Amino acid sequence: MTFDELNIHEQLLEAISYMNFEKASPIQEQAIPVAIAGHDILACAQTGTGKTAAFVIPVLHDIVVNGQQGTTTVILTPTRELAIQIHQEIQGFSYFTDTSSKAIFGGDKGKDWDAQKRALVEGTTIIIATPGRLIAHLMLGYVNFKNVRHLILDEADRMLDMGFFDDIQRVLAYLPEDRQTLFFSATMPPAIQSLANKILRNPQKISIAIAKPAAGVTQKAYLTSNNQKVPAILHILEENPDYDSVIIFTSKKSNIMPLVRALRTSKEKFAVAGISSDLEQNEREEVLLQFKAKRLKILVATDVLSRGIDIKGINVVINYDVPGDAADYVHRIGRTARADAKGEAITLINEADMYKFSRIESLIEKEVPKLPLPEEFGAQPVWNPKNSSSFGRSSSGRSRTKAPMRRNSGHDHKSKHHRNNSAPAAEGGEKPTEQGSSEEQKAKPKHNKRRFWGKKKANTNTAPKNDNA
Numbered sequence: 001m002t003f004d005e006l007n008i009h010e011q012l013l014e015a016i017s018y019m020n021f022e023k024a025s026p027i028q029e030q031a032i033p034v035a036i037a038g039h040d041i042l043a044c045a046q047t048g049t050g051k052t053a054a055f056v057i058p059v060l061h062d063i064v065v066n067g068q069q070g071t072t073t074v075i076l077t078p079t080r081e082l083a084i085q086i087h088q089e090i091q092g093f094s095y096f097t098d099t100s101s102k103a104i105f106g107g108d109k110g111k112d113w114d115a116q117k118r119a120l121v122e123g124t125t126i127i128i129a130t131p132g133r134l135i136a137h138l139m140l141g142y143v144n145f146k147n148v149r150h151l152i153l154d155e156a157d158r159m160l161d162m163g164f165f166d167d168i169q170r171v172l173a174y175l176p177e178d179r180q181t182l183f184f185s186a187t188m189p190p191a192i193q194s195l196a197n198k199i200l201r202n203p204q205k206i207s208i209a210i211a212k213p214a215a216g217v218t219q220k221a222y223l224t225s226n227n228q229k230v231p232a233i234l235h236i237l238e239e240n241p242d243y244d245s246v247i248i249f250t251s252k253k254s255n256i257m258p259l260v261r262a263l264r265t266s267k268e269k270f271a272v273a274g275i276s277s278d279l280e281q282n283e284r285e286e287v288l289l290q291f292k293a294k295r296l297k298i299l300v301a302t303d304v305l306s307r308g309i310d311i312k313g314i315n316v317v318i319n320y321d322v323p324g325d326a327a328d329y330v331h332r333i334g335r336t337a338r339a340d341a342k343g344e345a346i347t348l349i350n351e352a353d354m355y356k357f358s359r360i361e362s363l364i365e366k367e368v369p370k371l372p373l374p375e376e377f378g379a380q381p382v383w384n385p386k387n388s389s390s391f392g393r394s395s396s397g398r399s400r401t402k403a404p405m406r407r408n409s410g411h412d413h414k415s416k417h418h419r420n421n422s423a424p425a426a427e428g429g430e431k432p433t434e435q436g437s438s439e440e441q442k443a444k445p446k447h448n449k450r451r452f453w454g455k456k457k458a459n460t461n462t463a464p465k466n467d468n469a
């Protein structure tokens, strides 16, 4: 379905067109008309489905059509990263309107507090906030939310995981009872359902199920520190000499070349190449051709390759890092075990990515076994998802202790692989980039991450040049 068919205001359609969104994703197709009609929504949808636009577009439509006076919309979200991301998406969609928005989150300096206070006092139209920081402002008495007519809870399950239940309840006390509430959660455990029952009025239920990994894929994981990753990959390859077709996925382009070099210069001198949006279309096709013809044993790729590429006979997919969301995970590991064949998917999980991986496990409804590395690797991180920085504690400014390492029977000498290889740049747990988060300044609608339901330009050469492609 195209956006024109959804009865969205012209000013928004123009911005949507600038953002190169061609078709509405399933969650957008289902949620936008229901929200525009004024109903509450209980939506089960995870990151990557286009859920942000599914709530931002109808809210902006209502603001453009019915006007604004003070703050009309409060969006609660678990982390500062998500708050910034939503804010940026709002900036894009509202480019041709005069709507203002501000992301409000904790853990920063005094001047940010003052800017947040100013935005709240001035009645910025849309407030996107982490619950803890918003409560801190609300308690000081200068916030007037009497004109709020939309409340959105984004990633409600993650907010509850992070202990924001009480903060959410307290925020509710500051909002008018007569409002529309849009409730989005990736999973629907009983605690989420009872919260939803409390705050929603006759909600329309929408559920976007994610595809599960194919049955033929055997999934495994290793808990590793960043500098254990290359040795772990070499160990996996050494243990399985009959693998002749291996894809290694990484979320960051900057990881590709160091990894390619480490594999090329290893004892086995693997035939390996890297592929990312940095290559021209014809160069990418050439690399793929070599890989398909088995002249290359290993391909190191970003998620650009995780969708849609059909190469038969891939023995194993190794995730150098945990992908951004469950859909990416399913797409990555779906490169192996195609057409009823068998295949393996092995994920390397550092401490920072543990929570992210535990979310993926709950979405695919499967606990992936965490295997020990050989003793010579020394200490490995211990599985503790709620201590991981992908848990997102930083948003509320609460402290987190470092997860312990599991020692392997007193051995702490380096594996033989350590001699040759240094790990690519550390990833995971990095501070989010806050570029473009100068809330007062409007960003032009920009080209966002390509999604499978389609954008206008199919030519992959035009993919945005960032570190995630």
Ligand code: AMP
Residues within 6 Å of the ligand: 020, 021, 022, 023, 024, 025, 028, 046, 047, 048, 049, 050, 051, 052, 053, 448, 449, 450, 451, 453, 454, 455
């Ligand atoms: P979300 O699930 O909201 O995190 O969205 C995932 C990504 O998909 C974001 O980068 C969006 O910009 C992009 N996206 C959302 N809706 C569409 C659409 N209809 N067409 C193409 N891309 C989209």
